Amino acid sequence: MPTQQPPLADRRASYTRHVDRRLPAGPAAQPAPAGSAYSSETGRTYRLDRLIGKGGFGEVYLATPSGNGSSDQVCVKISDRLSGWLREAYFAELLAREPRALRVYDRFVESVDGEMRYCLAMEYAEHGDLGAWLEKVGAQSERFVRRELAAIAGALDALHRGHALHRDLTPFNVFVCAGNELKLGDFGIATHQLSRRGVTADAFNLFHVPNEIAWGRVRRWQKRDDVYQIGLLAAMLLRGDITSPMRSKDVRGLPCSDHLKEVIHCCLGSRGKRYESARELITALRKPPKEPSLGRVPSLEGKRVSFTGFLIRPRADAIAAARKAGALVQSKPGPSTDILVRGRPNAQQIAGRDGGSKLIEVRRLAAEGIKVTVIGERQFWKLAEPPAPAKKKARHPRARLNSKSVSRRDSSSAPKPNSLQATRGTRRS
Ligand SMILES: Nc1ncnc2c1ncn2[C@@H]1O[C@H](COP(=O)(O)OP(=O)(O)O)[C@@H](O)[C@H]1O
Numbered sequence: 370m371p372t373q374q375p376p377l378a379d380r381r382a383s384y385t386r387h388v389d390r391r392l393p394a395g396p397a398a399q400p401a402p403a404g405s406a407y408s409s410e411t412g413r414t415y416r417l418d419r420l421i422g423k424g425g426f427g428e429v430y431l432a433t434p435s436g437n438g439s440s441d442q443v444c445v446k447i448s449d450r451l452s453g454w455l456r457e458a459y460f461a462e463l464l465a466r467e468p469r470a471l472r473v474y475d476r477f478v479e480s481v482d483g484e485m486r487y488c489l490a491m492e493y494a495e496h497g498d499l500g501a502w503l504e505k506v507g508a509q510s511e512r513f514v515r516r517e518l519a520a521i522a523g524a525l526d527a528l529h530r531g532h533a534l535h536r537d538l539t540p541f542n543v544f545v546c547a548g549n550e551l552k553l554g555d556f557g558i559a560t561h562q563l564s565r566r567g568v569t570a571d572a573f574n575l576f577h578v579p580n581e582i583a584w585g586r587v588r589r590w591q592k593r594d595d596v597y598q599i600g601l602l603a604a605m606l607l608r609g610d611i612t613s614p615m616r617s618k619d620v621r622g623l624p625c626s627d628h629l630k631e632v633i634h635c636c637l638g639s640r641g642k643r644y645e646s647a648r649e650l651i652t653a654l655r656k657p658p659k660e661p662s663l664g665r666v667p668s669l670e671g672k673r674v675s676f677t678g679f680l681i682r683p684r685a686d687a688i689a690a691a692r693k694a695g696a697l698v699q700s701k702p703g704p705s706t707d708i709l710v711r712g713r714p715n716a717q718q719i720a721g722r723d724g725g726s727k728l729i730e731v732r733r734l735a736a737e738g739i740k741v742t743v744i745g746e747r748q749f750w751k752l753a754e755p756p757a758p759a760k761k762k763a764r765h766p767r768a769r770l771n772s773k774s775v776s777r778r779d780s781s782s783a784p785k786p787n788s789l790q791a792t793r794g795t796r797r798s
């Protein structure tokens with residue numbers, strides 16, 4: 370993500386060139402503000418009370434319907450583009466049962482002065498979009514963030530289960546409704562994917578996408594990119610700020626529990642380790658990771674070994690000892706790793722004491738059914754440098770004679786069993 374952040378107004382419209390094509394070409398293409406819109410579908414007339422939003426797609430009015438009873442205020446979104454209107458109407462229908470997707474009540478087309486106006490009447494989000502709301506109310510509690518994150522991920526999961534992608538989960542397309550409930554909206558660039566490889570990443574808001582897509586290294590948008598955007602929204606909610614850059618390494622500074630940090634880190638972190646879909650994110654949110662328990666292994670011979678945490682002896686010594694014992698040392702754990710040697714935890718890790726990126730990866734692999742045994746450093750040294758078997762030496766007769774006095778005289782300076790570890794313990798890697 371670029372580090373230079375433009376003003377909020379620019380960020381709302383910071384789409385790639387592909388999306389800019391959706392902008393009206395000239396004054397003739399702008400839907401002329403009108404006092405009302407009539408739906409030939411439902412027979413309702415919507416009095417357009419005031420303009421409340423303008424996006425790349427059209428204009429959004431707060432409106433009051435007349436006819437057919439209800440007088441609750443709604444939003445009427447008016448566009449001159451057929452494709453976006455069709456998409457929004459279609460995806461709203463697909464998510465009609467999802468409580469956290471904005472309801473669309475009516476879809477209709479009008480001809481005004483020879484121009485077509487494509488209209489949607491939808492649920493009015495009384496607190497506006499998430500960007501505007503956060504500017505007013507500021508940072509949210511972890512409790513709120515967890516609840517709302519799970520809720521909007523639920524709506525996204527319905528989309529993902531239908532093999533569709535939202536692709537535009539920015540704070541301007543998530544809405545804050547009554548009771549501060551967040552809902553997904555603006556399905557203007559949502560699309561179905563034909564294969565698990567995703568769809569061509571040809572439409573996105575530059576400031577809300579993973580680096581690899583922003584920089585053009587990855588050209589396919591996948592479910593995990595929607596997940597990235599949801600993770601970014603969670604971080605914005607916790608910080609009460611939608612403009613500051615947020616990189617995965619900033620996760621450690623978020624004001625929340627280690628568990629939530631780990632979840633957000635898995636949304637924002639490297640692509641290959643990200644939750645693959647909204648379902649995986651929801652599962653992780655529900656299940657706090659277990660304390661990593663230490664296992665046992667019989668030998669290091671032929672094993673792939675990685676290290677984490679502060680070791681008592683320098684890391685280079687440990688690597689050399691592991692190699693000497695026949696192990697293959699890996700800089701970080703992966704699917705082929707057998708053993709992770711865990712030193713003293715470092716509280717400054719991404720997600721706290723038990724949330725270093727290597728332990729997070731081991732837990733992620735475990736969820737995929739790949740077992741990496743975590744062992745403590747003491748066990749590692751026992752395996753790497755097993756104590757030599759004690760030899761029975763024939764003792765010199767004079768030594769036998771002096772043994773009592775020698776042991777008494779040297780008892781204070783005689784090496785204790787752990788003295789090697791204790792002396793070296795001052796040199797931590
Ligand atoms: N249902 C709604 N309730 C309240 N405000 C809305 C609603 N729909 C849109 N808006 C406002 O209009 C802006 C643009 O709407 P959006 O649906 O995102 O259109 P676009 O496709 O043009 O981006 C939103 O960011 C928001 O401020």
Ligand SMILES: [Mg+2]
Pocket residue numbers: 424425541542555
């Ligand atoms: Mg929008």
